[in-house]
Amino acid sequence: MSRSISLLQLLKYDTTQKILVALADAESRALLLATIKDEKSAAELSEELHIPLSSVYKKLSTLVDLALMEVTRIDVEPRGRKKFKLYKSRIAKAEIRIEGSKPETILELAPN
Secondary structure (H helix, E strand, O other): OOOOOOHHHHHHHOHHHHHHHHHHOHHHHHHHHHOOOOOEEHHHHHHHHOOOHHHHHHHHHHHHHOOOEEEEEEEEOOOOOOEEEEEEEOEEEEEEEEEOOOOEEEEEEEEO
């Protein structure tokens, strides 16, 4: 007996599906695009993209977990009181295709 997989199960276990969801999110895409050339802190991204800082941190965490973004280094502010991470996109391009008679999603990511 064949058992179908629900969308919730796909979201929980399928990495490709998780990446597709992240790429479908406009703010996550904006974060990736803003860090293709230069590494930036969460505060810089929040200010530049007009996204609340708490949302930036949450989305960056997801993107790092999915290996779409990386922490390039950890800096300390001039007075040495605060540490902050600098982030950079690990991808320069994403291509999503749905092909074939049996629906199959193909995700191709080009490294940055």
